[in-house]
Amino acid sequence: MENLKIYFDKDINKDLIKTKKIAIIGFGSQGYGQSMNLRDSGCDVILGLRQGGSSDIKAKDYGFKTMPIKDAVKEADIIQILIPDEIQAQVYKEEIEPNLRKGQYLMFSHGFNIHYGFITPPEGVNVIMVAPKAPGHTVRSEFTAGRGVPSLVAVHTPATTTPQREEAFQMALSYAAAIGSGRAGIIETTFKEETETDLFGEQAVLCGGCSALIKTAFDTLVEAGYSPYMAYFEVCHELKLIVDLIYEGGIEDMHYSVSNNAEYGDYTRGNIVIDKNTKERMKKILADIQNGSYAREFMEEFHSGSANFTRLRKESEGHLIEKIGSEIRSAFQWGNKEKLIDRTKN
Numbered sequence: 211m212e213n214l215k216i217y218f219d220k221d222i223n224k225d226l227i228k229t230k231k232i233a234i235i236g237f238g239s240q241g242y243g244q245s246m247n248l249r250d251s252g253c254d255v256i257l258g259l260r261q262g263g264s265s266d267i268k269a270k271d272y273g274f275k276t277m278p279i280k281d282a283v284k285e286a287d288i289i290q291i292l293i294p295d296e297i298q299a300q301v302y303k304e305e306i307e308p309n310l311r312k313g314q315y316l317m318f319s320h321g322f323n324i325h326y327g328f329i330t331p332p333e334g335v336n337v338i339m340v341a342p343k344a345p346g347h348t349v350r351s352e353f354t355a356g357r358g359v360p361s362l363v364a365v366h367t368p369a370t371t372t373p374q375r376e377e378a379f380q381m382a383l384s385y386a387a388a389i390g391s392g393r394a395g396i397i398e399t400t401f402k403e404e405t406e407t408d409l410f411g412e413q414a415v416l417c418g419g420c421s422a423l424i425k426t427a428f429d430t431l432v433e434a435g436y437s438p439y440m441a442y443f444e445v446c447h448e449l450k451l452i453v454d455l456i457y458e459g460g461i462e463d464m465h466y467s468v469s470n471n472a473e474y475g476d477y478t479r480g481n482i483v484i485d486k487n488t489k490e491r492m493k494k495i496l497a498d499i500q501n502g503s504y505a506r507e508f509m510e511e512f513h514s515g516s517a518n519f520t521r522l523r524k525e526s527e528g529h530l531i532e533k534i535g536s537e538i539r540s541a542f543q544w545g546n547k548e549k550l551i552d553r554t555k556n
Contacts, residue, residue, distance in 0.1 A: 215398065217396040218392055218396070222396075224251075224384060227248075227251075227253055227288075228388075230286075230288050231287050232286060233285065233288065234248075235257075235258045235289060235291045235292060236265065238292065238293070240292045240349070242272075242346050243345075243350040243389070244292065244319075244389050245269075246350050246353075247349065247350060247389040248388050251390075252388075257274045257276040257277070258277060258278065258286075260278075280306075280309050283309040283310065286314070288314070289314065291306070292319060297512075298328070307331075310332060311335075312335065317337075317340060317385070318338075319340060320404070321339055321341075321400075321408075324366055324405075325402050326505040328509065338385075339362070339366070340386045340389070341408075342360075342391060343359055343361065353390035360397065361394075361397075362397055363379070363398055363399070364401050364403075366400075366401050406496070410492075410496050410499055413499075414496075420449075423483075425529060428441045441531075441534075442535055443538075452468075
């Protein structure tokens with residue numbers, strides 16, 4: 211097995227990032243979390259936003275200096291692009307690229323647009339990535355709690371670009387430490403590896419696979435005549451409790467914590483639900499990610515009006531499990547706490 215190098219605060223020059231002016235483009239979840247943490251770490255942060263828009267107003271309420279994107283790019287040493295994947299290339303071409311200069315750092319938290327070639331930075335601009343492995347509001351809440359979330363870092367700088375790759379890597383580490391990741395651990399990767407594994411994880415397990423599994427199990431129970439409320443508890447509510455056990459100690463620790471009955475059911479029935487045919491379909495999902503067909507499909511969908519995406523979103527929101535879940539969460543104690551989710555994605 212390859213050796214895993216994990217970087218912590220003690221390994222990083224945390225003052226390096228403080229010598230640079232950072233422009234954060236976007237103030238959605240990641241823009242909020244990273245900007246707040248950077249500022250609290252003593253960094254010089256400005257926000258590049260559409261003036262007068264909701265994100266601009268919100269950022270000003272938090273005390274940030276905001277300006278049009280093109281002006282932020284001109285003023286900054288590091289430009290961190292944290293707007294949605296589907297609009298990054300257009301904004302880059304219209305407002306960022308014409309104002310770039312040699313020696314600047316162009317930064318991303320997901321390699322999608324670089325890896326698939328939707329954005330091609332000019333020679334002399336250093337392209338780096340710091341990808342926190344959590345939503346922006348968790349990046350912030352963990353930071354304020356004195357902890358941090360792990361991050362992946364990568365350098366995409368061509369050999370002809372200055373400063374040299376090692377300098378760019380050290381800058382990425384320093385940025386990651388400033389948002390709190392040096393407290394948890396930082397791992398080096400590549401734009402290709404981060405992009406392809408991230409998309410696969412979202413589609414096969416974290417979002418696509420998980421939500422499909424929950425809904426299918428819920429429908430199976432309800433169609434068999436069981437109460438939808440009981441179905442919700444058994445296939446959705448308790449999922450968090452199991453995932454927490456896996457997060458804290460791995461699958462085997464979860465097996466130790468559940469009953470023998472549940473553990474036996476895992477070993478003997480899990481591979482009926484997820485079988486070799488499922489793996490073959492997962493391989494097809496991965497192939498579409500690797501060859502770029504998913505990326506092209508995604509971009510074409512959003513650049514042609516998002517009709518299919520909108521239809522699918524409405525279908526998902528209209529599923530019975532959403533109605534039942536809303537009722538249950540609002541009726542029980544755990545559902546009454548203040549929500550931390552910000553649904554603004556830009």
